[in-house]
């Protein structure tokens with residue numbers, strides 16, 4: 001009787017376990033089915049994975065557009081083991097900038113560690129205060145604190161160009177603009193910007209900038225040259241930081257942006273953040289200045305219109321010392337339209353956020369852990385927003401209220417949301433001031449066609465794919 005009872009109990013126990021197992025199996029199958037249905041199309045698989053990675057790595061910008069045409073508005077690329085989910089339609093961009101289920105800091109933290117050796121702990125402690133300080137210090141009401149000094153720095157650098165010459169336009173901009181802006185933000189000659197020591201710093205910074213994207217993703221031992229330049233720059237900033245601490249002015253208005261950065265960091269990762277600030281302030285603004293000047297000089301009607309406008313604000317002898325204040329720049333709206341149009345055409349390849357909770361986009365569920373990617377470069381080629389999108393048409397910006405610092409709808413070059421680019425107003429100031437001064441002082445002739453943009457990089461604005469020589473002489 002007892003044994004029969006035990007046997008019955010064991011059978012029902014087994015039955016119970018079996019039914020639980022079946023239920024679990026059924027649930028798993030269902031999950032797989034719904035998962036399959038709802039995740040965005042994924043470009044992966046064994047052979048295609050390698051092929052996708054290689055194609056993606058060789059010309060990532062083109063790859064995004066081809067994948068969109070083939071797979072639709074939302075798709076995932078598995079590249080170098082990471083899931084990157086792209087959204088390409090404007091109606092989905094609000095989720096990217098505003099959803100609480102996506103995160104900026106989680107998206108960039110690893111890249112910040114790889115490029116500037118800022119630990120996760122230090123990053124979370126300091127990132128938001130640094131961002132807020134930069135946003136406040138570089139806000140429009142404070143730009144006049146930079147402009148007089150920036151003007152003097154630019155004038156001095158332009159003296160080195162002499163009365164005439166031939167040069168690659170990109171190099172010419174680099175050598176004139178980079179030391180001037182670094183002096184302006186960090187303090188005069190504090191970052192080796194005097195003529196003798198500048199070349200070494202320039203060499204390391206250019207190497208750091210060129211492979212920044214790879215450095216942000218790969219271990220350093222795979223990028224020996226890049227790593228050498230990174231550590232050279234970090235150790236340079238190590239000594240700059242300790243010197244700067246001794247020279248700190250007490251008055252708030254006399255401090256450079258760099259000194260405000262040191263105050264905010266209070267000893268945490270100071271050299272590391274200084275390197276990131278140097279990179280963020282140069283990596284996009286310099287190529288955009290190149291494109292602005294190249295587009296203007298190569299287009300006779302635009303060039304003439306810009307020069308007419310400049311003539312109405314500055315005296316017409318380029319080699320005389322003229323003054324140009326921040327308020328004068330407001331009298332140059334056409335030049336500003338040219339800059340904004342150049343930024344539209346050469347906007348950053350992608351920006352990203354990390355998905356923290358499964359995210360519904362269209363009929364798909366994007367799994368947590370994915371990187372959500374938005375290509376500003378392609379968003380700026382939406383013909384509904386920007387008719388004839390590939391053409392350089394400064395006139396399209398007449399519709400924007402430039403005086404009130406409003407951009408055109410659909411223009412996203414500076415990102416958006418909580419961590420939008422804090423340097424955007426300073427960027428527009430420096431590019432406009434530099435372009436006004438150099439165009440007023442020199443007459444330019446292009447010796448090469450305007451090059452195409454390099455398809456290699458996704459992070460930041462595009463660099464020219466080939467040299468572009470110009471001849472310049474005093475007006």
Ligand code: HEM
Nearest residue numbers: 131280281284285288351413414415416419420421423427
């Ligand atoms: C035309 C020039 C520039 C362009 C197109 C540009 C664009 C951008 C973009 C797209 C982002 C990412 C925003 C996001 O993900 O939503 C960014 C971030 C940033 N930009 Fe700019 N930028 C420019 C110039 C500058 C300048 C001149 C500075 C400094 C003086 C600067 C400082 C920064 C910093 C510090 C960040 C990181 C913000 C953070 O981590 O919180 N940028 N920029």
